[in-house]
Amino acid sequence: MSEVIRKSITMLTTIIPNEDKEEWSATEVSRQLDIPIQTVHRLLSSLSEYGFVFKNKETKKFRLSLTLMQLGLSIRDNLLVRNNALPIMEKLKKKTMESVYLTVPEGNDGVFIECINADLSLKDAEPIGMRTQLSIGASNKVILAHMKKKTQQQVIRDLIGQGQIEDYKRFDTELKQIEESGIAISFGETTKGTVSIAAPIFSWEDKVVASISVEGMESRIRDQKIRYFMCETQRAAEEISKELGWVKPK
Structure with missing residues (x-):
């Protein structure tokens, strides 16, 4: 599997919302996965561009997009x-x-x-x-x-x-x-x-x-x-x- 794809999938599974947390900052993802923050920013931005991740403009944090729900529902x-x-x-x-x-x-x-x-x-x-x-x-x-x-x-x-x-x-x-x-x-x-x-x-x-x-x-x-x-x-x-x-x- 491509390293970029592997990291992207890992990020998507990392920012799954739970009872304590709905949004993640790039820094939090970087620390959680031990991936350079520049790489995290680049991949999350790409995932956001294609609709798989939503970026909150006020908090600058990321969460899974409803596009994934639409794919699952289809x-x-x-x-x-x-x-x-x-x-x-x-x-x-x-x-x-x-x-x-x-x-x-x-x-x-x-x-x-x-x-x-x-x-x-x-x-x-x-x-x-x-x-x-x-x-x-x-x-x-x-x-x-x-x-x-x-x-x-x-x-x-x-x-x-x-x-x-x-x-x-x-x-x-x-x-x-x-x-x-x-x-x-x-x-x-x-x-x-x-x-x-x-x-x-x-x-x-x-x-x-x-x-x-x-x-x-x-x-x-x-x-x-x-x-x-x-x-x-x-x-x-x-x-x-x-x-x-x-x-x-x-």
């Missing part, structure tokens, strides 16, 4: 989504007889974090941990379509810069249609010959945190089935969202 939220989604995913798999996926956004990508495989679809299954751009596939597009506009536009700009979106107007029209309908459908975008139907999952803050999708071979999923899968996938997404404290807008 992991908790993903685990919470998964735990609440699993039984509902099982039910959706039994109703559709196809594989059901749970996808969460991370940066400009969507990541499969859980899958309930249908027996007849084992050979079609996508791997857990598979990461694809939010511009590809129903499970990703439905997340992007329901993001807050500022975040959505930043992701789109990044993807355009990476050459992932060639026709912005067409893509923007597609996202608006997905947002309006609350459902996304894609054909062969992640795996050739498959169809994917996805709906967004919201947190109690009405923020899109994941998507649930049904995926199988096009040869098995035709018009009538697609309509049925759309209804069941939306119903499952709303059920998971309600478990997370989401209240459907009237």
Whole structure:
């Protein structure tokens, strides 16, 4: 491990608040860790710049920033989504007889974090941990379509810069249609010959945190089935969202 990283982590664990102390001066940290005060100042200032440490301008002392709490809560939220989604995913798999996926956004990508495989679809299954751009596939597009506009536009700009979106107007029209309908459908975008139907999952803050999708071979999923899968996938997404404290807008 890099010496700078080791010292930074040691400092973060040192300034954890307790009953007797909430803030630490650079001198106190220096004495506690036996590290030169110049090094302590430099590292704490860098950690403060990136939001991991908060510096009290009046006391000139340091404490852990709420950014660390946000990071921890983001992991908790993903685990919470998964735990609440699993039984509902099982039910959706039994109703559709196809594989059901749970996808969460991370940066400009969507990541499969859980899958309930249908027996007849084992050979079609996508791997857990598979990461694809939010511009590809129903499970990703439905997340992007329901993001807050500022975040959505930043992701789109990044993807355009990476050459992932060639026709912005067409893509923007597609996202608006997905947002309006609350459902996304894609054909062969992640795996050739498959169809994917996805709906967004919201947190109690009405923020899109994941998507649930049904995926199988096009040869098995035709018009009538697609309509049925759309209804069941939306119903499952709303059920998971309600478990997370989401209240459907009237």
